[in-house]
Structure formats: structure tokens, C-alpha cells
Amino acid sequence: MKHRYRPTDFLTAWLVAVQFLTKIPVRLRALPSERQTALAVVFYPLVGVLIGLILAGFTQAVGFLPSVLAAALMVVAWIWLTGGLHLDGLADIADAWLGGWGEKERTLTIMKDPTCGAMGVLALIAGVLIKFAAVHTLLTFGGAALGLMIAPVVGRLVILWLFLRAPYVRKNGIGSPISTHLPKTATAGVLAIGVLLVILSVAFGFGLWAAAWLAGALMAFLWYYRRAWQRLIGGVTGDVIGAAVELGEMLTLLVMAGVLAWQMVS
Template sequence: MFALLASFALAVQFLTRIPLNINITVSEQRLGQSVLFYPLVGLLIGSFLLILIHLLPEQSFAINAAIILTAWVLVTGGLHLDGLADCSDAWAGGLGDKERSLKIMKDPAAGPIAVIILVLILLLKWNAIQSLLLADTGLNFLLLAPFLGRVSILILMLSTPYVRENGLGSAMQKHLPQLAAKLIVLISLLLCVWFTNFYTLLSMLLLVGGIRYLSIQRIQGVTGDVYGASVEIVETAILISLAMTYG
């Protein structure tokens, strides 16, 4: 039981800025186990957003949507946005070359393409959140989007080779409990259909499949930045899909 709690705490520490004053011995096996809790961390993030939205006045949906989005970014420390930015620059500046693309991904500087993509993704999220708040069809989207965004990491880890031999991502993939991860993905996808509709699930799977295809074509696998980009793209797609359905 302690091992599971330690793995969950490690996942929270890695994916969020939630302060946990816990000293955890980090091993490669524990890193792999922690990935199983990524969807649960997504639910934790969503729960925080749910609490926040109930504390806000209902007069201004646009401002509330902006506050929710700001809190969303802050609680994750912009971790996945950073991955999306790195991938955007790599795909634009890599010129189809694997090594050049990987080198750009490691560059901490953000180019103009990264800035444009980040602005667009945040605008889309803000608009979708505002539409869903206006529609008043419930707040499940605040749980569903961060949850499925992190499920996408499991799907990519299970299906796509990791490019870099060293690093956290490689250790996580090597020591990921395969059967447990597959069960979590299956249950998560079934829950997606149960709480939303088949089209939301289909849009998510098509996007993850597209990300996987493009990554294999460009760099013959995935990196941590690709995982981050997947989270942001899937979250945005879920919000837009729900907004178009119910908004």
C-alpha cells in the first residue's frame, strides 16, 4: 500500500505544483508505477478547478473562464504547454530531420511558432470553457478534459517507442506495468463514452493516433515533449468537442 501511495505522490509532484512535503525514494520502478496514476492526477486537477468555479460569482462567464484557465495553467506549472511549445518549434524548424528536431526540442528558448501555437491553444480553451459555462449543462468537462489528457500519455507510452535512451521518460516507459496500464486505458475510454458520447472518444483517439503518426514520421518515436503536447491537444479537443455538442 505504501508503494502505491508513494507512486501516486510522485505522480502529483511531477505533474503539478501542488506542494507535497514528502520525501520519496525515486527508483526507475517507482517512476514507471507513477505513470499509472496520471489519469488520477488529472481528476485531482479537475477537482481543484471544480472547487474554484463554485467559489466564483456567476455574473461574468468570460472572466470566470479566464480565471479557470489561469488556475489550470498554474496548478500544472505550464509543464505540458512547454512540451507543446518545444514540439511546435521542432516541427517548424526541424525541416524533417530527426536530429535537428530533437536538438530544437532541448533548446529552452521559444520561437515565434511556439508563441503562436500557445496563444491559439489558450484562446481555444478559453472560448470552449466560456461556451460550456454559458450552456449550463454541468461541470463534468472540468474533470473529463484533464483526465483524458493524461490518459493520452499512457496510450502513447504503450504504443510508441521512446526516442531518447536516457532520461525520465525512458525509465518510465521501460518500467510501466503493461497490463495495469492497458486496463486503466480501457476503463478510462469506457468512462469517456459513458459520461459524454462516442464522438468525443473518437476525436480523442484520432488525435492521439495523429500525434503518434507524426512523431514516428519525424523522430521515429516520442519524447517527454510529445507527451506534453498530447495532453494539451487532447484537453483542447475534448473541450471543443463538448462545447460544439452542448454549447
């Protein structure tokens, strides 16, 4: 039987999404149900828009500073705003990928380990440096505000795609009830609309070539990423999804920064 949502379910789902994905203080009157938690996924891209708007506004606030300092402050603000939520996943999968030796159970065990290994630390440093360099490039060539609005949206759209296209392997994981109760039709619709709006925004802001490069790069990344983890552990976990958010954001920033720099010097 098809479940019908009440208007209050949508409000609760929105608040759950904001509370989970950001450090913005949100109070819930009651513990959300599993269905409300799953419905919150539909609002993830909208939370990405909220994050992007805040970062774009912060870009204007620090615009008077030297570009290197401004870029550093923006990356720090980004990490603070999201609580570094997905950076944790990036570190965990880096440790698990190297230390798992291709074994499913060993890989999953390493992901659950609360300590961070050498590979995890290196992945964190590399991720932050890549974001810093890309944001600095966008600041230098005048595309930071739009770039910082688009990247968080892409990262959250990646979550929707993975929940639709890959099985969740941990029965008691944080994403298990989401995978079970996910409203797939609504999620697919939001994903399609979100992708279209992102491509149009990039095309108008950075040009058709940038939109084409971004679409191609993201499709190649997601195809390989899902395939690699499906072969290794049979699907995805919260860490795998979280890391994909960071990697999707990095890839988006790199493509836009690279295309913009090429346009300016050619």
C-alpha cells in the first residue's frame, strides 16, 4: 500500500535535512520517524542551495581581502557550516580502501574504526587543498560566488543518485532506514530537476563547454565510483556516500575553475 505523507511530514523532513547536513541550529519537537528521515533525502539538494547561498554571501563579505586569505576563510567556513560531516567519510574510505586488501569484511571493519590512519589524514589534507586551490582560482577569475553555490548542490544530488542506484550494505547503518523507506519516484524527480538546473546554471554562468565538461566528468566519476564499491563491498555505506559528496564537490569546483582559467588565458 502506498504511503501518504501529511503536510507536517514534509516540514519535519526539511528540518531533519537541515539538522543533519549543516550546523544550523534546528529544533525538532519529536524524534522523526524512519519515513520522515527517508523523505528528508528529497530535500538534500535544497539544503545544498542553502549552503551555497550562505557561502556566496560570505564570498562577498571577504571580497576585500587578498584572494589567498579569502579562499582559506571560505573553505574554513564551508567546513564549519557542514560540521565536516562528509570529510569524515572521505578519511574513512581512504583508510579502508588501502587497508582492506580487497576483502569485504575487513574493509567494512576499518570504516567503522573511529581512529584515522595515515591514508585518511592524507586524504583530508588533499581534499582541503584541492578545494582551497579551486576556490582561489575562482576568486581570481571572478566565478567564486556561482561556483560555491553550485558545488554544494551537486554534492547533495550525488547522495540521491547513490541511494537510487546502489544497495545499502549495512543493515544497522544510519542509511538503512533511508534505503528501506526512500520515496524513489519523488527522489528521481528531484534528481532530474536538480541536474537540469545545475547544467543550465553552469552553462549560463561559465559557458556550454563548462556544462559539458562537468556533466561528462560527473557521469564518469559516478559510474566508476559505484562500480568500484559494489565490487568491493556489494554496495555503499554512509562513509562511501559521504566521501562521494566531498569528491563530487571537488570535481565540480575543479571543472569550473579549470574551464574559467582556460577561458581567461586563451
